[in-house]
Amino acid sequence: MNILVIEDEEYKLNDILKALNEDFDSPKIMTASSRNEGFLTLRSNQFDLIILDWNFPRLNGEFPETSMGAEFLFLMKRYGINIPVIICSSMHIDCEHPNVIGIVEYDPSVVLSFREFMGKDR
Numbered sequence: 001m002n003i004l005v006i007e008d009e010e011y012k013l014n015d016i017l018k019a020l021n022e023d024f025d026s027p028k029i030m031t032a033s034s035r036n037e038g039f040l041t042l043r044s045n046q047f048d049l050i051i052l053d054w055n056f057p058r059l060n061g062e063f064p065e066t067s068m069g070a071e072f073l074f075l076m077k078r079y080g081i082n083i084p085v086i087i088c089s090s091m092h093i094d095c096e097h098p099n100v101i102g103i104v105e106y107d108p109s110v111v112l113s114f115r116e117f118m119g120k121d122r
Contacts, residue, residue: 002028004047006038006072007088008056008064016051016088034060035068039075042083050085 001024007013013031020027030045032038034057042050054069069087076083 001049002030002045002047003049003051004030004032004038004042004045005051006032006035006056007051007053008033009053012053012088020051034058034062035072035075036060038072042076042081043079047083050083052085052087054087 003020003024005013005016005020007016013033017029017031020029030041030047032041036059052069052072055064055066056068057064058068058071073085075081076085
């Protein structure tokens with residue numbers, strides 16, 4: 001499985017990578033820490049799954065921006081990129097019109113820890 005992880009905080013990225021490596025058989029994982037880096041990586045590779053933070057910088061080295069994940073999803077929709085995305089964020093995600101950016105299933109009342117999401121008590 002080819003997975004793109006877009007996460008700008010190293011400690012969260014390490015947790016995600018550890019979980020993915022434990023739960024998938026030899027996953028091929030690429031990472032990005034900004035919208036531009038993530039989208040360039042996405043356009044130049046083939047992925048089966050994207051793990052996406054919600055707040056991260058537009059460019060590497062900049063401060064994180066609120067709802068950059070929404071902008072990333074909008075770009076995917078605009079360019080016709082149809083790959084499953086799991087939004088993994090420690091922030092509450094406020095999205096009034098999820099269908100506009102390509103979200104098929106959205107339930108803000110569902111809040112899981114990463115361990116609960118992965119179905120394991122680590």
